[in-house]
Amino acid sequence: MKNWQHFTLKLTASLTLILGAPSSILSHLPARASAASSKQNTTSKIKSILEKNHVRGSVLVVQDGKSQIVNYGYGNYKNKILNNRVLYPLGSMEKVVTAAMMTQLIFESQDSENPITQDSKLSRWFPKVKGSKNITIGHLMTHTSGINIIGTERTQNHFYSETGAIQWAINEINSTSSSKRDSFNYNNANYLLLAGIIRKVTGKSYDTNLKNRIIKPLKLKNTFEYQDIPKNKTIATSYGYRHGRSYQDPVKVTKALASQLPGAGNLFTTPQDYYKIMQGLYNGKILTPTQYDYMTTLSAKKTTYSGGIYRRAGGKFKVAYGNIGYTHFSNWMELTPDNANGIVIFLNQTPSDNGVAKKVGYKILQTMQDDFFVEG
Numbered sequence: 001m002k003n004w005q006h007f008t009l010k011l012t013a014s015l016t017l018i019l020g021a022p023s024s025i026l027s028h029l030p031a032r033a034s035a036a037s038s039k040q041n042t043t044s045k046i047k048s049i050l051e052k053n054h055v056r057g058s059v060l061v062v063q064d065g066k067s068q069i070v071n072y073g074y075g076n077y078k079n080k081i082l083n084n085r086v087l088y089p090l091g092s093m094e095k096v097v098t099a100a101m102m103t104q105l106i107f108e109s110q111d112s113e114n115p116i117t118q119d120s121k122l123s124r125w126f127p128k129v130k131g132s133k134n135i136t137i138g139h140l141m142t143h144t145s146g147i148n149i150i151g152t153e154r155t156q157n158h159f160y161s162e163t164g165a166i167q168w169a170i171n172e173i174n175s176t177s178s179s180k181r182d183s184f185n186y187n188n189a190n191y192l193l194l195a196g197i198i199r200k201v202t203g204k205s206y207d208t209n210l211k212n213r214i215i216k217p218l219k220l221k222n223t224f225e226y227q228d229i230p231k232n233k234t235i236a237t238s239y240g241y242r243h244g245r246s247y248q249d250p251v252k253v254t255k256a257l258a259s260q261l262p263g264a265g266n267l268f269t270t271p272q273d274y275y276k277i278m279q280g281l282y283n284g285k286i287l288t289p290t291q292y293d294y295m296t297t298l299s300a301k302k303t304t305y306s307g308g309i310y311r312r313a314g315g316k317f318k319v320a321y322g323n324i325g326y327t328h329f330s331n332w333m334e335l336t337p338d339n340a341n342g343i344v345i346f347l348n349q350t351p352s353d354n355g356v357a358k359k360v361g362y363k364i365l366q367t368m369q370d371d372f373f374v375e376g
Helices: 004-019 031-052 091-108 137-142 162-174 188-202 206-218 255-259 271-280 289-295 356-369
Strands: 056-063 066-072 074-076 086-089 238-242 245-251 267-269 309-312 317-322 330-335 342-350
Touching: 031 056, 031 066, 031 356, 056 271, 056 356, 066 271, 074 086, 086 342, 091 137, 091 188, 091 206, 091 271, 091 289, 091 317, 091 330, 137 188, 162 188, 188 206, 206 271, 267 271, 271 330, 271 342, 330 356, 342 356
Parallel strands: 238 342
Antiparallel strands: 056 066, 056 342, 086 267, 238 245, 309 317, 317 330, 330 342
C-alpha cells in the first residue's frame, strides 16, 4: 500500500541522485515545466471526475502543504458567472467557526472569577430555555443537548435580526418535546444558542465577533454573513442535474432563510478562505493545537463529532459536511489536523442531495493520494 511516507522516501532518493549529478545535467532539468505539467494534470483529472458525476463547483486540494484550486462550471448559469467568481453558502461547516469562537472565550475566561468551561450550564445565560439547568456548553457543541426542533432550514419568510433568530429558536425549543439528553441528535438550534452565548459573554453581536476573531486575523477577503456581502460579490445559485441536463431547477439561499441561522449556517465563503480558517484552527491565529484538541474532544461527545468537526481514524483526519436544506448545495472537507493534505469541495450542482460531495471528494483523493485517506 502506498502512503506519503513511502512517497517521501522515493522523493528523497531521487533528489539525492539529482544533486549528485554533474552541473551540466542540473542546468537542463525542466523543473518548472514539470511543476506546471503536474498542476495541469491534476486540474484535468479533477474536472473529469466532476463531469462524470454531473456536478459543478469548486475544489481545493492540498498535498504536502501546497494547495491548488480547481473551478468547474457556472456559479450563476443565467448570467454566465463562473464558479471562480462566486461565494458559496457554507451551511453546517460554519459550526466549526462558532465552536472556535466559543473555545476562545473558554480559554480567555480561565483567570476570571467565574470562568467558562465545557460544563458551564446554559441556564447561566438563558435560564428560560426548557431544560437549561441540565444542558452544558459541551452538550451544545456536540449535539447531545436533547434539543429537537425542526424547520430551522425551512424559510419562515421573515428577516430576523440575530436576537430575533435566537429568540425564535428558544420559542421552538420551549414548545417542542426533547429527545434523550447525552445522545447524539444533530440540531441547528444548538449552535444558534452558542451564537447567543457568544453575544452575552462579549456584549457584542455574533457578526462583530466573527469579524474581529476570525475574518480580520486571517485577512479573509471572501467570507461574509449574508447581510454583509458586498454588491460586487455574487452568491452562487444551486442547480440540479435532471434528465441528462445540467443547470436545472435553480434554487438560491434567500436573505430570510440565511437570517434564521446565525452561527449555524448563514456564512458565505470560498474554498480558499475556508482552508485559511482550517489553518487558523491550528497555527495560533484562531486556536492553538492544544485549544483545537480541547474543542474536538469535548467530554460530552457521543460520536466522533465535537466542536463542528468529525475526527476520523483516532484524530488522524478532520471531516466536516455542509448543505442548506431544500437546495442543491453540497459541501465537504477532509484534512489532516495540520492541514498539510486533504480536500475542500463546494458543489452548487448535484444530481442528488445525499452526500454527493463526499462521494466525489473521495474519488478525487484516490486519484491523487492513493490509500492515504480512509473513507468513513
